[in-house]
Amino acid sequence: MSVLLYDTTLRDGTQSEDISFTVEDKIHVAKLLDEFGIHYIEGGWPGSNPKDIEFFRSIKQHNLKNARISAFGATRRAKLTCDDDPSIQALLESEAPVACIFGKTWDFHVTTALQIELHQNLEIIEDTLAYLKKHVDQVFYDAEHFFDGYKANPDYALQTLQAAKRGGAEYIVLCDTNGGTLPFELGAIIEEVKKQIDTPLGIHCHNDSELAVANSLTAVKHGITQVQGVINGFGERCGNANLISIIPNLKLKMGIDCISDEQLRKLYHVSHSIRELANMAEWKNQPYTGKSAFAHKGGIHVSAILKNPDTYEHIAPEIIGNQRRVLVSDLSGRSNIQYKIEEMGLDIDINDPSVQELVNTIKELENQGYAYEGAEASMELLLQKSRGLVPDYFKLRGYRVIDERREQDKEPISEATVRVEAPNGDTYHTAGLGNGPVDALNTALRKALEQFYPVLNEITLIDYKVRILNTTVGTKAKTRVLIESTDGKTRWTTVGVHNDIIRASYLALVDSIRYKLYKENI
Ligand SMILES: CC(=O)SCCNC(=O)CCNC(=O)[C@H](O)C(C)(C)COP(=O)(O)OP(=O)(O)OC[C@H]1O[C@@H](n2cnc3c(N)ncnc32)[C@H](O)[C@@H]1OP(=O)(O)O
Ligand SMILES: CC(=O)C(=O)O
Structure with a gap:
């Protein structure tokens, strides 16, 4: 027929x-x-x-x-x-x-x-x-x-x-x-x-x-x-x-x-x-072609998928051009981490203590408001840091952000200053203007860091998402910031959580920068 x-x-x-x-x-x-x-x-x-x-x-x-x-x-x-x-x-x-x-x-x-x-x-x-x-x-x-x-x-x-x-x-x-x-x-x-x-x-x-x-x-x-x-x-x-x-x-x-x-x-x-x-919004859960259509989150599911994907998939995603994804969250077990390790091409034994340590750290951080399922770059940094493979690329000595509107009919101005210390002990003190306080902080930070890590000028921030976590406490709420970056070759997403939105943004920004340096083997 x-x-x-x-x-x-x-x-x-x-x-x-x-x-x-x-x-x-x-x-x-x-x-x-x-x-x-x-x-x-x-x-x-x-x-x-x-x-x-x-x-x-x-x-x-x-x-x-x-x-x-x-x-x-x-x-x-x-x-x-x-x-x-x-x-x-x-x-x-x-x-x-x-x-x-x-x-x-x-x-x-x-x-x-x-x-x-x-x-x-x-x-x-x-x-x-x-x-x-x-x-x-x-x-x-x-x-x-x-x-x-x-x-x-x-x-x-x-x-x-x-x-x-x-x-x-x-x-x-x-x-x-x-x-x-x-x-x-x-x-x-x-x-x-x-x-x-x-x-x-x-x-x-x-x-x-x-x-x-x-x-x-x-x-x-x-x-x-x-x-x-x-x-x-x-x-x-x-x-x-x-x-x-x-x-x-x-x-x-x-x-x-x-x-x-x-x-x-x-x-x-x-x-x-x-x-x-x-120009229609993404439908993540769309059967067959949604990004989540073959995304596995529960530890038990991932453990079975690793043994045979047919256990939790009605068809193989490649047949229709989609792909399998494994998410890491507080619902993960060691299998989720094992899958990610293999995906990242890393050579780490599932029984390595760093794996269980990462499962525990992720569960604890997710309890504080972090979400790693959309921030895989931050998760990779967490894993490699616990194995001593991510150097301290710089130390932040301090920052200040000013957001002011001096006259009623003028747009507000955002200005940030930062002081960072390079691994050789040199200190850099820079200022930046921006389209808002986070943009100003990004400009000032990059101005300082690019002096000793020129490769950072390849990074562009392409998405910035803010989510207020505990809305019942009003302006005292915790904020989660997700930042998506690109260097023209790949894209990566990082996360930061804090009561202070600027600090949450700073944490996500710094992870983005550290991820780039780590991927460049610096
Ligand atoms: C089930 C479906 O999806 S059918 C497709 C529906 N899609 C659309 O309507 C989009 C395109 N439509 C249009 O551009 C316009 O409606 C046109 C050009 C077709 C008609 O515009 P107008 O002449 O201004 O009429 P209007 O849209 O107000 O009303 C529709 C007319 O079609 C008539 N009509 C409805 N179904 C039919 C039909 N199957 N056969 C003939 N006439 C029909 C209606 O009775 C009405 O006639 P009336 O003006 O004498 O009352
Ligand atoms: C023809 C048509 O679009 C319909 O009946 O729904």
Whole structure:
């Protein structure tokens, strides 16, 4: 059995709150989807807006390898013929080889939304499809609200499908538009449809009951051969069926070879690239492609993973381009540390006393508010320091930070001074201005240290996160600061915790600097 993948990220996905692709973004997404092995890419609704018209004009200049481009539209307006309907004409002008038209199935929608007679809707469906069939290579029909319509009036719902069949639809796609259908209802209804309709069937599910993926897979189990969905499940309200979950489930769990093994390895890349292009926040726990999807934290889990990863993983992460991660925290045992040691390429025996010492230190520090699962550079320093492998690169003799606003209409000024002592005993006294007290402290500290460690000028701070830990004590609360740094080659994250936010930032900054020096073998 084979299943055709129909992606509507560029149409239904853009109905998601906060998503607005440019034409260039849309072209980029289409090319990613094509490489990934998607069979149909719905590029937009040419009757809706100039951006979508431009997309269809522009995509013709790109030679796609796998995918056919589909243009979306509605059945003709009741008062217009297809020749007069601007939306139908825009669809033809798009010159897309595939047209996907949605029409009404639910009698309630016909009388309430379209406000026409039930028989008129049947005529509209049939003649819109028949008209398009004469002009477009392939015509698909999206039966909007099919499952709700069937539950309300099965006879009429099936009549709408018969009309689509008479009109020549190559595929009839059953839509769970409001996302309220349960998998067992959906399966039973599809079985009834198959008794009446011999046109190939597709499925298009929304996620309002968090069942869009389950419903899509159930539909395939009941013989449906086209699955419509959106990358990362983007879409209006709670989103559409998530192709990032559907595809590996079809291939790895149901044995349906919808894309090649090589294409499946791009799953992580496609998911993250399209999320970036959509400018949507990271979904860490996203099944399959989230950063946490194969992240193991509990000591017992990690101990078993080290013996055989199948103990706590449903698939091997590499198959879909993701990777296993082990987190270190106060829920760790020695196995977590052992995993990290191997990951860092260090040669330390699990029975070395430093390992148990590190487990104990981490549990104690986490109790004070430190969090090492996102600050692996600080953890590596802790481990290597306990083994005497991190020198005292410098001593801080003192610092002062001034943050002042001298006049009402002027921006505040932040200034820091630091005194540090180099290993040879020389003392450096520097000052720095900054965009706030932490920035000023960073400038002053780096000015001093770069005089005897020039390599530090490669470091840039790329992220600074502050979390207040015990919020009930107000301004006396403890602060955790996480700093992410890069030297252009790698990125690393360090942590600092203190009652004083400047001191917490200083601790995280100093760990970042020490990590760079340690990695340079200085
Ligand atoms: C389930 C789905 O996801 S369907 C896709 C939904 N997506 C969108 O709506 C995004 C793109 N939409 C648009 O750009 C605009 O809504 C347009 C251009 C299509 C129409 O704009 P307007 O002409 O201003 O109409 P408006 O958006 O106010 O209302 C929609 C009209 O389409 C009609 N309509 C709804 N479904 C259908 C259908 N299947 N076939 C024909 N007409 C339909 C409605 O009855 C309404 O008609 P009315 O103006 O006579 O009351
Ligand atoms: C066609 C469509 O997007 C729907 O019915 O949900």
